[in-house]
Amino acid sequence: MTAFPSALSVNSTRPHRTTTLSGPATNQKTTEMHAVEFLKQSSGDIAPVVVLSGGQRHLKQAAMANLRKRVIDDDETCLTRFPAKEATLQAVSDELHTVSMWGDRRLVVVDDADEFVTKNRAGLEKLVEKPARKSVLALVLDSFPKTTKLYKLVAAKGLEIECSELKGPQLQKWLQETAKETYGQSISRDAATLLVELVGDELGMLDSELAKLASYVGSKGKIEIDDVKSLVGGWRTETTWAMTDATRDNDLDFALTALDQLLTSGEPPMKLLGGISYTFKKYAVATDLSRTIALDQALRQAGVFPMAVNAGQSYLRRLGRTKAEQILQRLVQVDSGLKGANPLPERIQLERLLVELSGHDLS
Structure with missing residues (x-):
């Protein structure tokens, strides 16, 4: 049996980019920021032109609500909102320069504005260079290319609120906050990690599940x-986790019984795979990483839940490097087999896989 090495630590840092902006109407300093940071602010001047860009609808909605509160105190009489198909440069400009009878500021929003920006780029550049004195223009975009003159003008005189997806530590922090x-x-960290695995990284769906979980606990x-596991995944997810844990821990009787329950209940074999x-892909990745760093660190870097790291170390050491290096190959083979490359029944293919993953040789 080839041993797994020990002892190297790796630290990583992520740079943070900040740009100082100043708007001519307010002479304030504005920071180019992610929506998560913008949502932490409840006061302060807003630049005369704001771009909300990115694919996270939930963040755009929350950032827009914050913007409305800070610019017009949610006064609907001071808000004009253009659907993309109805927006023209002239109409938007007229609204920006119209003095409200009810408030001293106006907020003019163009939703789904990507095509609007493409058609009216030169005119919008002029609006950014000479903005309306008491109005804020908000453009809601899917993408905002950094190579354009408009982007550079907004960077100099306005504010971009990035509503892009969160990943890794950023997403963990958002869930916890x-x-x-x-x-x-x-x-808990493990609960947040599992929630993302089950639901995905769409913040609206995660927020909905958080609401259910908060009520549940x-x-x-x-x-x-x-x-x-109980509320989001249901009993099938819970049983699948128990099955993989038992396979890791060499409790084959339990693992095969759980597999039988899942198949009998109608769970698709490909979903179980x-x-x-x-x-087990995480254990395969950890095996490769462990050539240069300690096994516990390799497991963490591979994405194994912290509470399962000790069990993962025991599993891989019991398996040995030779068998551990075959994990990924076996997973690929069974994937191909369930898709028709192997004539054996699907149940038999999955049973054999669990036996092999647990460290036993097939007779």
């Missing part, structure tokens, strides 16, 4: 991984 600040609950005050692959 949202759970605490919105729902009065804490959420109630006065307990903390959302744990078992809560996510997806759950098995999700867990």
Whole structure:
């Protein structure tokens, strides 16, 4: 058996980029920022031109609500909102320069403005260079290319609020902050990681699931991984996790019984393979990483839940490097087999896979 090495640590840092902006109407300093940072602000001047760009609809809605509150105090009489197909440069300009009878500022919004910007780029550049004195123009875009003159003008005189997806530590932090600040609950790191795996990284859906989980745990005050497994995944997800854990821990009787329950209940074999692959691909990645760093660090970098790192070390050391290096190959083979490359029944293919992953040789 080839041993796994020990002892190297890796630290990584992520740079933060900040740009100082000044708007002619307000002479304030404005920061180019992600929507998550913008949402933490509740006061301060707003630049005369604001661009909300990116694919996260939930962040755009939240950032727009913050913008409305800060510019017009949610006064609908001071808001003009153009659907993309109805917006013309002249109409937008007229609204920006119209003095409201009811308030001293106006907010003019163009939704889904990508095509509007493309058609009216030169005119918008002029609006950014000489903005209306008491109005704010907000353009809601899917993308805002940094190579354009308009982008550079906004960077110099306006504000871009980036509403892009969150990943890794940023998404973890958002989940923890949202759970605490919105729902009065804490959420463990493992629970947050599993929630993302089950739901995806769309913030609106994650927020919806957080609301359910907060209600579910109630006065307990903390959302744990078992809560996510029970409420979000349901019994099939819980059983799939138990099956993969038992395979890792060499409890084949339990693993094969769980597999039988899942197949009998109608769970598709390919979906079950997806759950098995999700867990064991991480062990395959950790095996490769462990050539240069300590095994526990390799498991963490591969995405193994912190609470499962010790069990993962025991598993890979019991398996040995030779068998561990074959994990990915076996997963690929069974994937191909379930798609028709192997004449054996799907149940037999999955049973054989669990036996091999647990470290046993097929007789």
